[in-house]
Amino acid sequence: MHSPMHPPAETPTTLGEQLLLLSLDDESGAAKESAKVTPAISAALLVELALADRIDVTDDKVTVVDATPLGDPALDAAIADIAGRDEPGRARDWITRLKTDAAAWANQGLIEKGLVREEKKKVLGLFSVRRYPEADGSAEAAVRQRLDEVVLRGAAPDERTACLVALLHGAKLHRLAFPDADARAVREAMEAISHGRWSATAVREVVRAAEEALAVIVAVTAATTITTGS
Incomplete structure (x- = not known):
């Protein structure tokens, strides 16, 4: 008698790693929408710290409520950086300050978990570039399935999925998550989820601050790109 088949357990990933997985082309490993994803x-780092009861946001100022390390290199480095400042900074400033390291940590996390592999290539025989093709598609598939259920089918989101939706919405990454769905319906659903009452007040405040900061950063980046490209 055969035992029933169980799907393999999903590899745990951070919100930042999930965003990166959604942005990487599965075959080539090239990153899409980097100016928004980074x-x-x-911002996902701040949200993770709020979910772990490490930070709070009041009047757009990020404050540490518990500096105990969490055992994750990215989160522990971020909490130490925030706790080490004399004056609390705005969410927007922290998102800008942490973004280079945050993207590198997310990349490293996906490599260490065996979800992507790193490839180094020469472009035009001169420039060395790194690409991250998919090595194990199960984690991204699970993330996309959860997003589909919540955004397209109206299922009630768990706290982490709602946070991911809010981050995607704030960074205007709707098409990245739902390339084939009706864009207007997706935006409206993500807007409703982002502003729903699915979490503790402290987490919602951090998510709201992150969402507003992302909107400003993305708008400034877009304007800069248009100006320099014209």
């Missing part, structure tokens, strides 16, 4: 990964 600050979103950084």
